[in-house]
Amino acid sequence: MTTAPNAFSSYPDARGMFGEYGGRFVAETLMPNILALEKAYAAYRDKPEFTEPFEELSRDFIGRPSPLYFAERLTEEFGGAKIWFKRDELNHTGAHKINNCLGQVLLARLMGKTRIIAETGAGQHGVATATVAARFGIPCEVFMGAHDVERQSPNVFRMKLLGAKVHAVTSGRGTLKDAMNEALRDWVTNPDDTFYVIGTVAGPHPYPAMVRDFQSVIGREARAQMLGRIGRLPDAAVACIGGGSNAMGLFHPFLEDESVRLIGVEAAGKGVDTPDHAASLNGGKPGILHGNKTYLLQDDDGQIVEGHSISAGLDYPGIGPEHAFLHDVGRAEYRHATDAEALEMFQICSKLEGIIPALEPAHALARVRDLAKELGKDGVILMNMCGRGDKDVFSVAKALGVEL
Amino acid sequence: MTRLTPTFDRLKSDGKAGFVAYVMAGDPDADTTLAMMTGLAEAGADVIELGVPFTDPMADGPPIQRAALRALDGGMTLRGTLDLVRRFRETDTGTPVVLMGYANPFYAYGFGAFAEAASQAGADGVICVDLPPEEDTELREGLKAQGLSLIRLATPTTDDARLPRVVEDTSGFVYYVSTTGVTGSGVGETAVVSGAVDRVRKAANLPVAVGFGVKTPERAAEIARVADAVVVGSAIVDALNASGVDGALKLAKTLADAAHSAR
Numbered sequence: 057m058t059t060a061p062n063a064f065s066s067y068p069d070a071r072g073m074f075g076e077y078g079g080r081f082v083a084e085t086l087m088p089n090i091l092a093l094e095k096a097y098a099a100y101r102d103k104p105e106f107t108e109p110f111e112e113l114s115r116d117f118i119g120r121p122s123p124l125y126f127a128e129r130l131t132e133e134f135g136g137a138k139i140w141f142k143r144d145e146l147n148h149t150g151a152h153k154i155n156n157c158l159g160q161v162l163l164a165r166l167m168g169k170t171r172i173i174a175e176t177g178a179g180q181h182g183v184a185t186a187t188v189a190a191r192f193g194i195p196c197e198v199f200m201g202a203h204d205v206e207r208q209s210p211n212v213f214r215m216k217l218l219g220a221k222v223h224a225v226t227s228g229r230g231t232l233k234d235a236m237n238e239a240l241r242d243w244v245t246n247p248d249d250t251f252y253v254i255g256t257v258a259g260p261h262p263y264p265a266m267v268r269d270f271q272s273v274i275g276r277e278a279r280a281q282m283l284g285r286i287g288r289l290p291d292a293a294v295a296c297i298g299g300g301s302n303a304m305g306l307f308h309p310f311l312e313d314e315s316v317r318l319i320g321v322e323a324a325g326k327g328v329d330t331p332d333h334a335a336s337l338n339g340g341k342p343g344i345l346h347g348n349k350t351y352l353l354q355d356d357d358g359q360i361v362e363g364h365s366i367s368a369g370l371d372y373p374g375i376g377p378e379h380a381f382l383h384d385v386g387r388a389e390y391r392h393a394t395d396a397e398a399l400e401m402f403q404i405c406s407k408l409e410g411i412i413p414a415l416e417p418a419h420a421l422a423r424v425r426d427l428a429k430e431l432g433k434d435g436v437i438l439m440n441m442c443g444r445g446d447k448d449v450f451s452v453a454k455a456l457g458v459e460l
Numbered sequence: 461m462t463r464l465t466p467t468f469d470r471l472k473s474d475g476k477a478g479f480v481a482y483v484m485a486g487d488p489d490a491d492t493t494l495a496m497m498t499g500l501a502e503a504g505a506d507v508i509e510l511g512v513p514f515t516d517p518m519a520d521g522p523p524i525q526r527a528a529l530r531a532l533d534g535g536m537t538l539r540g541t542l543d544l545v546r547r548f549r550e551t552d553t554g555t556p557v558v559l560m561g562y563a564n565p566f567y568a569y570g571f572g573a574f575a576e577a578a579s580q581a582g583a584d585g586v587i588c589v590d591l592p593p594e595e596d597t598e599l600r601e602g603l604k605a606q607g608l609s610l611i612r613l614a615t616p617t618t619d620d621a622r623l624p625r626v627v628e629d630t631s632g633f634v635y636y637v638s639t640t641g642v643t644g645s646g647v648g649e650t651a652v653v654s655g656a657v658d659r660v661r662k663a664a665n666l667p668v669a670v671g672f673g674v675k676t677p678e679r680a681a682e683i684a685r686v687a688d689a690v691v692v693g694s695a696i697v698d699a700l701n702a703s704g705v706d707g708a709l710k711l712a713k714t715l716a717d718a719a720h721s722a723r
Binding site: 071079080081082083084085086087088089227228233234237240241244245246247343344345346347349352354356357358359360 | 514515516517518519521522525529532537538539562563564565566567568569589590591592594595612613614615616617618619622626637640641642645
């Protein structure tokens, strides 16, 4: 698809900027690596040696295309617009994460890299990376905050079963951002043989654009499926946002469709007016971290503040730079949902649709409810069900005071 | 002109390598850091690198990561760091001070405003770890307007195609990172470092200081034989934490002597 030079979908520019966000803010040791990755991605992305295995394994290994599903009983419950789910929770490993891992690991192979590293918060990206690395027999090491290793022990065991080595990160405060710091430190130390598989649309250029490209299969499929099923585009496309990879994957193919509102839902934790949230756009300001300029949770001195959310997949103190751009120019709207709302939606969706959602998309569903009323019965909402909730049953039970 | 150029000129005419000592601002409190800065200058440090604490020091190993957290827990900020430079200048007007940190605190302050404040406080230069030449325009121009040095990092992965760009707008000296790795991880082979220093010196026509992983007087002396200055950070930071100001300064004295007498 050719795009007009100023089209929303034409970003980033040659410097990796989405307007004033993005860029390549890394230590000099990594600059040559970043530039080499950019070159390799540009060289291989349309070549058959990349696209053929990518398409074959997307179909046979991940299970794409994922279905489009009419959420009839939730539509009835919310009493407004028709609600459709893009079912990316039905992917192999249970979330959208693997779309990106497959792309990056294939690229790593073509670049001759012999070792894969990744960071992970809740463990979903770690499991997806370990899964693809296992498929290709490439050694994989995953960095995970020590606190998360304890909270997410089933995912730690999964990664180990898949042959990955899991490093419990105790530096800093032992959280997702510290895991990312540690992965960057590993990459600085092993720049020649190692490929760093970043799990979201953040980090230095070309990661935000590359991860978006790999995830935009979500929006491309959903767009075609909507046209096929109901003969029109949705009025709104909704997705939850931590770093923002599932949302960017859903939004990107709709950027030039002016009639489609794009709505991202951040994690408000205990509320955006409390210190305990992870809403970088609604409660942060622009800054520089992990290789890119974007909205960050930070104090007046520029020190990074920890995010909080009941969903370990959303408690990152930053957000992808393309979201920062779409927010500033007004092409996408960014709302938020609290822990309590996510818990409520987690239960409602399970009961009414027979789908146990991950806590992450449960946040999106809270705003789908408002939007359904706002748009009325003629409206159509597309929501990305980006992950399944099996991983969350323990923390939800705990939050609800249920003993398992 | 900053204090850096006369300092390296003096070292050159004396036929000596310089000793660059790193200390983290506010580790564990401001008064300790001030005592360290004064003491380091007395112990023979030719340049003081003052670390600006940041929550997410991606290029630092465990010793400096922990020092940053101790400093932040003690309430240190970028403003507090600049205040330390100001206090240091009340008693020492000759020893160059270079601020070393990460982009976000400088960005939050405003790159231009920070450069101005750093100049007023009496700093001589800035090293910003995560601003490669592609991204440092604002800081570079801000520092230039104030007559301060921007000191860029060259690394083993900086190839010949990239090196001219890295050294182009550097002044004072070039910081050569001796190994691919984080601070404190272990210095590269002396012969390899020697070749790299020659390459960087030729491209930059500036003194080259070598750091990341120099811990002992023996290694400091080896590096001092091939570089214009040797940088020690993690070892001093660890000594300060383990045995206080006196212990850290004792180590610094042996390192300074080793660097100065190596040739």
